Amino acid sequence: MQLSKIYEPIQQDLAKVEDMMKSVSKADFSWLPKQLAHDLKDSGKLAELLTHSLKGGGKRIRPALTLLSGKFYDYNLDYLLPMATAVEILHTATLVHDDAIDKSPARRGRPTINKVWDDDKAILLGDYLFAKAGELAATTQNLRVTKLLAQTLMTITSGELAQSFSAFNLEQTRQHYLQRISSKTASLFSLATESGAILSQAPGKSAKVLKEYGYNLGIAFQIVDDIMDFIGTEEEMGKPVGSDLAQGTLTLPAMLLLEHYPEDNPVKELFQNRDRQKNIKLAIELVRSSSIVQECYTVASDYCAKACRNLNLLPDNASRQSLINLADYVVARKR
Amino acid sequence: MQLSKIYEPIQQDLAKVEDMMKSVSKADFSWLPKQLAHDLKDSGKLAELLTHSLKGGGKRIRPALTLLSGKFYDYNLDYLLPMATAVEILHTATLVHDDAIDKSPARRGRPTINKVWDDDKAILLGDYLFAKAGELAATTQNLRVTKLLAQTLMTITSGELAQSFSAFNLEQTRQHYLQRISSKTASLFSLATESGAILSQAPGKSAKVLKEYGYNLGIAFQIVDDIMDFIGTEEEMGKPVGSDLAQGTLTLPAMLLLEHYPEDNPVKELFQNRDRQKNIKLAIELVRSSSIVQECYTVASDYCAKACRNLNLLPDNASRQSLINLADYVVARKR
Numbered sequence: 001m002q003l004s005k006i007y008e009p010i011q012q013d014l015a016k017v018e019d020m021m022k023s024v025s026k027a028d029f030s031w032l033p034k035q036l037a038h039d040l041k042d043s044g045k046l047a048e049l050l051t052h053s054l055k056g057g058g059k060r061i062r063p064a065l066t067l068l069s070g071k072f073y074d075y076n077l078d079y080l081l082p083m084a085t086a087v088e089i090l091h092t093a094t095l096v097h098d099d100a101i102d103k104s105p106a107r108r109g110r111p112t113i114n115k116v117w118d119d120d121k122a123i124l125l126g127d128y129l130f131a132k133a134g135e136l137a138a139t140t141q142n143l144r145v146t147k148l149l150a151q152t153l154m155t156i157t158s159g160e161l162a163q164s165f166s167a168f169n170l171e172q173t174r175q176h177y178l179q180r181i182s183s184k185t186a187s188l189f190s191l192a193t194e195s196g197a198i199l200s201q202a203p204g205k206s207a208k209v210l211k212e213y214g215y216n217l218g219i220a221f222q223i224v225d226d227i228m229d230f231i232g233t234e235e236e237m238g239k240p241v242g243s244d245l246a247q248g249t250l251t252l253p254a255m256l257l258l259e260h261y262p263e264d265n266p267v268k269e270l271f272q273n274r275d276r277q278k279n280i281k282l283a284i285e286l287v288r289s290s291s292i293v294q295e296c297y298t299v300a301s302d303y304c305a306k307a308c309r310n311l312n313l314l315p316d317n318a319s320r321q322s323l324i325n326l327a328d329y330v331v332a333r334k335r
Numbered sequence: 336m337q338l339s340k341i342y343e344p345i346q347q348d349l350a351k352v353e354d355m356m357k358s359v360s361k362a363d364f365s366w367l368p369k370q371l372a373h374d375l376k377d378s379g380k381l382a383e384l385l386t387h388s389l390k391g392g393g394k395r396i397r398p399a400l401t402l403l404s405g406k407f408y409d410y411n412l413d414y415l416l417p418m419a420t421a422v423e424i425l426h427t428a429t430l431v432h433d434d435a436i437d438k439s440p441a442r443r444g445r446p447t448i449n450k451v452w453d454d455d456k457a458i459l460l461g462d463y464l465f466a467k468a469g470e471l472a473a474t475t476q477n478l479r480v481t482k483l484l485a486q487t488l489m490t491i492t493s494g495e496l497a498q499s500f501s502a503f504n505l506e507q508t509r510q511h512y513l514q515r516i517s518s519k520t521a522s523l524f525s526l527a528t529e530s531g532a533i534l535s536q537a538p539g540k541s542a543k544v545l546k547e548y549g550y551n552l553g554i555a556f557q558i559v560d561d562i563m564d565f566i567g568t569e570e571e572m573g574k575p576v577g578s579d580l581a582q583g584t585l586t587l588p589a590m591l592l593l594e595h596y597p598e599d600n601p602v603k604e605l606f607q608n609r610d611r612q613k614n615i616k617l618a619i620e621l622v623r624s625s626s627i628v629q630e631c632y633t634v635a636s637d638y639c640a641k642a643c644r645n646l647n648l649l650p651d652n653a654s655r656q657s658l659i660n661l662a663d664y665v666v667a668r669k670r
Binding site: 029040046094100119120121126127135146147151162164166175179182183 | 376380381432435436454462469470473482484485488492495499511517
């Protein structure tokens with residue numbers, strides 16, 4: 001099923017989130033004296049950087065999750081919309097910093113901030129976006145979701161730190177992998193759904209169901225992302241194939257490759273810094289021609305099933321059906 | 336007057352802020368399942384990075400400002416202490432990122448995060464600290480200060496962006512300089528004092544007095560910092576002399592040097608990338624042997640006087656006297 005079809009119950013709201021992103025791009029400093037606000041925006045080329053980083057192209061899954069999760073009980077769009085926007089801005093900020101860290105030249109088929117400008121601008125723009133996400137969260141008038149957003153960023157960066165410290169380390173188990181992706185990806189998906197639940201006064205039990213849906217969907221989403229880094233095309237992904245291996249990040253397909261071929265393994269060779277290009281190519285070919293892709297998809301599908309198993313405890317409405325369809329989409333998607 | 340004497344009315348509270356910083360260093364993830372929290376902290380070496388960055392050595396002026404500003408009306412330490420800690424953590428986060436951007440090897444006489452580890456770790460640690468500051472601010476149960484903290488970070492990073500885009504640009508006026516330092520430094524000082532006022536239910540007029548005190552003190556503080564970059568010793572500052580010029584940042588002393596010697600100026604030469612080391616040394620010597628240092632101190636003193644001019648509208652207590660003494664200290668300090 002196409003995303004646009006899945007997003008049908010929240011189509012208008014998502015358009016409003018898009019409008020909010022556009023107004024974020026304008027970089028207003030409403031709390032500052034007018035002249036200073038104008039000078040700051042102007043001299044820092046802030047609006048230009050913001051427009052570049054927030055321009056469409058993403059799937060907007062995270063804000064969609066907040067909106068869908070917020071549609072089961074008593075919701076107020078004045079709060080739900082800024083939270084959905086905050087979640088997407090937080091996500092964008094982490095991408096801007098990740099790209100600087102990974103020296104990535106492209107994302108979603110467009111040059112990254114660090115490529116067009118430099119790492120310094122990427123660091124500062126990411127910081128601005130983190131702050132903007134915090135400000136938007138505070139707009140909900142709800143301290144719980146505001147705190148949750150801050151805690152989620154702590155979880156995400158800790159996961160990224162773990163990934164950074166374990167780069168090119170072959171001594172990693174699946175447990176380490178799951179820990180990393182649960183903190184760097186699932187935590188944000190779970191923030192998206194839980195905040196929607198909280199802001200719509202969902203009863204505790206329903207909020208838990210939605211939180212766990214987000215968490216498990218996030219794990220599945222990241223596994224599929226990691227599969228695509230092996231089987232996708234540069235055109236589909238908007239970035240080079242095999243980026244994870246090039247960064248020394250051991251994902252599930254690479255782990256299974258190490259299990260299947262314990263001797264003479266290109267990942268081992270690569271991580272020991274031998275013939276990088278050749279070994280990346282070899283690893284990709286081996287993964288593509290083996291049962292590993294299917295094994296990984298099975299793991300991802302299991303998490304999607306886990307995500308959906310308690311959704312029947314929620315009121316039956318169009319959003320619930322969309323959450324179920326979204327779980328299917330996450331495994332079936334090509335980008 | 337010594338800082339310890341000025342801090343006397345808040346001595347015990349500041350010790351508690353120090354304790355809070357230590358507990359931040361332990362990196363607890365109270366909101367995560369126990370095993371994941373343990374793994375995350377462990378595999379990311381997070382506690383080690385936090386301890387390194389939060390270890391004493393700073394003057395703790397910003398949390399002192401929050402505490403002093405919070406002592407005029409009806410305050411609750413359960414809220415004032417986390418806010419004071421949040422302000423210092425936010426400051427630390429900006430330093431960690433600044434050092435990565437400037438490739439600085441040392442700060443306060445100790446190696447920087449980017450020097451001991453690398454830029455990637457500095458980016459991620461800074462992100463974690465920003466989030467921690469946001470979480471602590473939310474602990475005050477006050478949405479206004481939580482939002483103010485987020486907005487302050489937006490102002491700071493915009494000022495840093497302006498500085499980054501104007502590096503090695505000779506076409507800058509004093510107006511540009513004041514705009515930059517008001518956003519990158521004064522905004523945080525003003526957050527420190529205003530949040531203390533808000534959290535202690537200060538009446539609007541008093542809150543405004545304290546906010547403006549912080550703002551003007553921050554401007555003075557940064558001007559003195561910029562003077563010290565010319566006249567200090569590496570030992571006093573804990574970092575190399577002339578760093579601003581080396582980064583292409585035009586501060587007040589350098590601007591006055593350009594005004595005093597419009598022809599054949601070492602700053603001009605340096606910014607046109609000729610004989611960097613020689614010209615930095617020459618610029619430092621010229622500033623030191625001229626009236627520029629005194630002129631800059633006069634500007635700083637004027638801002639300190641401006642900071643204090645309305646303090647008499649506040650209740651007369653030990654904190655008020657400390658704010659007055661702190662303004663003297665900011666100009667007289669040697670580090």
